[in-house]
Amino acid sequence: MSKSFSLDSVIRKIPDFPKPGILFYDITGILVNPPAFKYCIDQMVKMYKGERIDAIAAIESRGFVFAAPFAERMGIPLILIRKKGKLPGQTWSCSYALEYGTAELEVHKADVQGGQRILVMDDLIATGGTLNAARNVLEQGGARVAGFFGVVGLPFLDYAKVLGKDIPVQTLVEYFGE
Numbered sequence: 132m133s134k135s136f137s138l139d140s141v142i143r144k145i146p147d148f149p150k151p152g153i154l155f156y157d158i159t160g161i162l163v164n165p166p167a168f169k170y171c172i173d174q175m176v177k178m179y180k181g182e183r184i185d186a187i188a189a190i191e192s193r194g195f196v197f198a199a200p201f202a203e204r205m206g207i208p209l210i211l212i213r214k215k216g217k218l219p220g221q222t223w224s225c226s227y228a229l230e231y232g233t234a235e236l237e238v239h240k241a242d243v244q245g246g247q248r249i250l251v252m253d254d255l256i257a258t259g260g261t262l263n264a265a266r267n268v269l270e271q272g273g274a275r276v277a278g279f280f281g282v283v284g285l286p287f288l289d290y291a292k293v294l295g296k297d298i299p300v301q302t303l304v305e306y307f308g309e
C-alpha cells in the first residue's frame with residue numbers, strides 16, 4: 132500500500148476552462164506521476180475491498196483511466212459508459228441536462244446483468260448529473276448502484292442533492308470553491 136499522498140499538489144487548476152467562470156481540475160497531473168496514480172488505485176481498492184461490488188462502470192473518458200486498473204486489481208468486470216453513438220451494440224441510454232443543452236450516455240445492454248451491484252465512477256463529481264444518468268442506464272438493465280466514486284469531488288455544487296442519500300458517495304480529494 133502506498134503512503135498518504137497529497138493529490139492536491141498534482142491536480143492542476145485551470146481558470147476559465149473550457150469556458151469563462153469554470154475552474155477546471157485537471158487530473159492529467161496524476162497520470163504522469165506514478166506514485167500519485169498508484170495512490171489513487173490503492174485507495175480505491177482499500178475503500179471497496181470488503182464490499183460486494185460485482186462490477187465497476189466508468190464514464191468516458193477520464194473515468195476509464197482509473198477504473199481499468201481498479202477492475203483488474205479487484206478481478207471484476209469493467210463496464211464502459213459512453214457518449215451517444217460510440218458503442219456498436221444495442222444500448223440502454225439516458226439524456227440528461229448540462230449547464231447548456233443536453234447530453235446522452237449509453238451502455239451496452241449485453242454488458243449489464245440484472246441483480247448486479249455496480250460501483251459507478253468518474254474522474255470528478257460536480258453537479259452529479261453525469262453519475263445520475265449513469266445510474267439510470269444501469270438500472271434500465273436491472274442492476275443496482277452500490278456506490279458512486281470520484282477521484283475529485285466538488286461538494287459545493289450540491290452533488291449530494293442529485294445523487295441522494297441512499298447510495299454512498301466517496302471521493303479522494305474535495306474542493307470547496309475557488
Ligand code: AMP
Pocket residue numbers: 153154155156157190191193253254255256257258259260261262290
Ligand atoms: P457533473 O455531471 O456536473 O457532475 O460533471 C461531471 C463531469 O464533468 C465529469 O466527467 C468531469 O470530468 C466533468 N467536469 C465537470 N466540472 C469539471 C471541473 N470543474 N473540472 C474538471 N472536470 C469537470
